[in-house]
Amino acid sequence: MNNKKVNAGNGTRLEFFCTKCQQRIILNGNSNTIDAILKHYRHLHTSYDRERRKISKWLSRQDVLNVTGGRFESFGELLSYYLKHKKVFNESERKYFMSLLQDLRNLGTEKARKHYNVIALFLASRDLRMSYLTN
Secondary structure: EEEEEEEOOOOOOEEEEEEEEEEEEEOOOOOOOOHHHHHOOOOHHOHHHOOOHHHHHOOOHHHHHHHHHOOOOOHHHHHHHHHHOOOOOOOOHHHHHHHHHHHHHHHHHHHHHHHHHHHHHHHHHHEEEEEEHHH
């Protein structure tokens, strides 16, 4: 993984070369280099994109209790309740339960992202060490 500055016509952008997948990644001007590398490794070199969709896996019972005000103990329980009753909910009830579901999805996704950032950091640092040893 090699970092270098590239003349992009209207300014200089940073890029890195991923030795794992042999891709050149060009970072936009707003990107933090470390964040961009972690994002690349998280999405391309881990199972993050598949695993983050398993919301229940990332949420504790306490997470769900906190978000739902103690009414539900699991994401699955809330989802089942919503699916079973959504036809009889009025618009505000439907929005309320959809909001709870979205809040839990966001929380679960954030926990998955943090977990896979640790893995991505390990993989990127290992690849960086390997590239230094072989060069």
